[in-house]
Amino acid sequence: MNYWIFTIKTHIFEGKTYTAEDIYNTRMDDTFWAVKKNHTQRKRPSTGDEVVFYFGKPEEVFVGTAVLKSQFKESVKSEKEKYGHGNPFYTPDGGFELGDIDRWQKRKPIEEMIGRLHFIKNKQEFWVHLQGGITEILVKDFEIITQEGIERAKNITYRVKRDANLSNKIKLLYQNKCQICGESIKLKTDSYYSEVHHLQPLGGEHKGRDSEENMIVVCPNHHVEFDYGVIAINPETMESTHKDSNNHFNNKRVIINPKHKLSPKFLKYHIEKIFND
């Protein structure tokens, strides 16, 4: 499944102004999203992909989500009539059928999340990343935009409190070095910082066990990648596997201390329920 931002801008067509709001409401009522038949990205989104809608300048807000119920298809005459509403501006070349439409009560200004969105490399001129109407994003960015990201961050805080003693023991075993990249963070006081990840998460629906067999030592970056299911450890090869096949840590041997009783059962849980989800 892939994730997309569809950007909507105010248009002037034959002397009449169509605001992003007008266009959005018309299309959501129709459960249809129009895209020009020469749009270079039109064939990339597919059925089941999730979309978040964004209003460009001047609003610059995310306004809601939907799931694609079709791939791009050129509109036949009856669809052109139905979705055109007797207006050439609305008459589509083609587009996507939509389902599970959620028009948010409270819209979310992009300004509040620019710092956290990974696809926005240029934080000053962020709009360059949203040009062209169709932008692919990672699931972690989709979650940040749709707020699930914040819920996850809360769970992480809760968890860290629970296992302080046990996690200190295992951090010591690895001398605070990340089992994926070998990095540790040196603090001012000559002490080192690392984090512990639970492969089967403790809280929520997962109800994982708070034990060494379910823990790995990681740096903050790799911790986030494990939490979001971007990276995992293959229990058969004991290599890291990454969603991005070009990532440096795809198919790399993981550091395992012989005294660490890591259980393949939990590695498998993480791969199946979080990485493959």
Ligand SMILES: [Zn+2]
């Ligand atoms: Zn790391």
